[in-house]
Amino acid sequence: MLKTAICDLFGIEHPIIQGGMAHVATAELASAVSNAGGLGLIGSGNAPPDWVREQIRRTKEMTNKPFGVNVIMISPYTKEVFEVVLEEKVAVLTVGAGNPGTYVPRFKEAGIKVMPVVASVALARRLERSGADAIVAEGMESGGEVGECTTLPLVPQVIDAVKVPVVAAGGIGDGRGLAAMLALGAQGVQIGTRLVCSTECIAHQKYKEEIVRASDRSTVLTGQSTGYTMRSLKNRMTRQFQELEKTCTSVEEVRAFGMGRVRLGLIEGDIENGTLLAGQIAGMINGIKPVKTIIEDMVRDAEAIIGGLKKYVKEG
Numbered sequence: 289m290l291k292t293a294i295c296d297l298f299g300i301e302h303p304i305i306q307g308g309m310a311h312v313a314t315a316e317l318a319s320a321v322s323n324a325g326g327l328g329l330i331g332s333g334n335a336p337p338d339w340v341r342e343q344i345r346r347t348k349e350m351t352n353k354p355f356g357v358n359v360i361m362i363s364p365y366t367k368e369v370f371e372v373v374l375e376e377k378v379a380v381l382t383v384g385a386g387n388p389g390t391y392v393p394r395f396k397e398a399g400i401k402v403m404p405v406v407a408s409v410a411l412a413r414r415l416e417r418s419g420a421d422a423i424v425a426e427g428m429e430s431g432g433e434v435g436e437c438t439t440l441p442l443v444p445q446v447i448d449a450v451k452v453p454v455v456a457a458g459g460i461g462d463g464r465g466l467a468a469m470l471a472l473g474a475q476g477v478q479i480g481t482r483l484v485c486s487t488e489c490i491a492h493q494k495y496k497e498e499i500v501r502a503s504d505r506s507t508v509l510t511g512q513s514t515g516y517t518m519r520s521l522k523n524r525m526t527r528q529f530q531e532l533e534k535t536c537t538s539v540e541e542v543r544a545f546g547m548g549r550v551r552l553g554l555i556e557g558d559i560e561n562g563t564l565l566a567g568q569i570a571g572m573i574n575g576i577k578p579v580k581t582i583i584e585d586m587v588r589d590a591e592a593i594i595g596g597l598k599k600y601v602k603e604g
Contacts, residue, residue, distance in 0.1 A: 290466075290587055290594075293453040294476035298380055298401060299354050301325030302587050304402075304466070305424070305455055306342055307480025308358020308382055309432065309565070310334065311554045312491040315343045317414050319350035320488040320579040328355040329382060337368040354379040356403075358536070361386025362516075374398050377440075382424065385433055387535070389418035395422075405478075407435025407442070409449045416450045424478050427458030431567040434519050440472075447473040461569035463589025467495060470594070479586075481567040486579045492557030494603045495564055498523075502570035514543050520566035527548060544583060 292303040304326035306318065310333025318328030328342045328351070339355065347355055355379050362385045370391055373381055381395055384405040395402050396419050405424040406412045412423045425446040427439025439458040447454045451580050456469035457478035469477050483489060485496050499519055508522045510529040520526060529545060535540055546563065553562020 290470070290591060291521055292470070292475040294422065294455060297403075298327050299455060300327050302583060303455075303470075303476030304583055304586065305382075305457075305476060305478040306327070306483055307430075307457070307478055308332070308384070309480050309484065310358075310360075310422075310537055311551055312484055313358065314490050315346035315350060317483060317486065317489045318343075318355050319347050320420045320486070321483065322351045322353035322355045323582070324352075324580040324583045325584055327380060328353075329380075330355070330357045332357055332359050332363065333359075334360075334363045335367065335369075336365050337372045338370050341372045341376060342479060344372070344378060346390050356380030356382055356401075358382045358384065358405075359388075360384050361388060373400065377479070384426075387414065389415055392418040392420060403455070406446065407437060409442075409445050410451050412446045412454075416452055420452060422453045422455060422475070424457050425474075426478070427456075428509075428517075428519070429568040430569075431519050431565040433509070434517050439469075443469060443474055444472050453588030459568055461567075463586045463591075463593060465569070466586055466590040467593040470590070481565075481569055482573060483579065484566070485573050485576045486582055487576060488579050491554050494559050495554055495555035495562075496576055498559050499565055499566050499570045499573055500575060502566065502573070504568070504571040506570055507566055507568055511546065513543075514539050514546075516543075518546075518563065518565070519567060520553075521570065522564045523562075523564060525553075525563060526561040561575050 292329035294303045302325040306321040308329040308331040310331045313331030332340045379403045401421045403422040404415045425443045428434040444457045454477035456474040460477045462484040496591045513533045549563040552558045553564045
């Protein structure tokens, strides 16, 4: 059995964290991941605090295992959602799209573990000083908002820079990825796109099927001109978005074009006009499976790979 510092820190069986994906990381997915031995997360996105509270309480009804909430710093409801997390005494808080450093002490005082998501060494160091219990180092292979550094060079640099456990994210979707990240020194992995294609995830079936049909070059980056670079599957919307970025001088107009597109794609299933968030591992996904199967297969395969590596070590 794979057992790391992340398992001990969060009280989970497997070193696998579910990505806090807006719109699709609901109570259904979070509870399924936690029940399967990982750490499930509710993705608050831009949702109001009442919705987040409802999701937390539903998750508590569906699992007695630890779970967490992901909050993004650019949400208009960030402060209110933080208060909900504190009031509901959620086990773990993950935070992305910004620096939550000033808020960390309050969560620590309440006994809530804090694990920010970072895309740079500098932010990882800063957040460790603020009291973060662990760090997610996320490379640009991931779906959704991304930074500039890829996973393979980012993860070991963050590990070398901090003393707290590091979780690797971006481009990981099977046992090979888990084994590789553990070899780099990560104490676990965070996965998102692979879990979208689970039977428990509420994402629209058409969106899931587009991920399953994807190849290695099916994703694209948009939004570089706005300061919010996003990775998603190529479609009519991304082509229009990229053309607009080339011709439009107004950042506001470009941002306005993308408004509401994520829900349109992920929940309403408009595969041409919506944003279909997906990481580069989409080309590796060939089916929609139960969460328990995804996690158990991932752990089993990683264990086999790690055990098999001994054959490359020759004595003498």
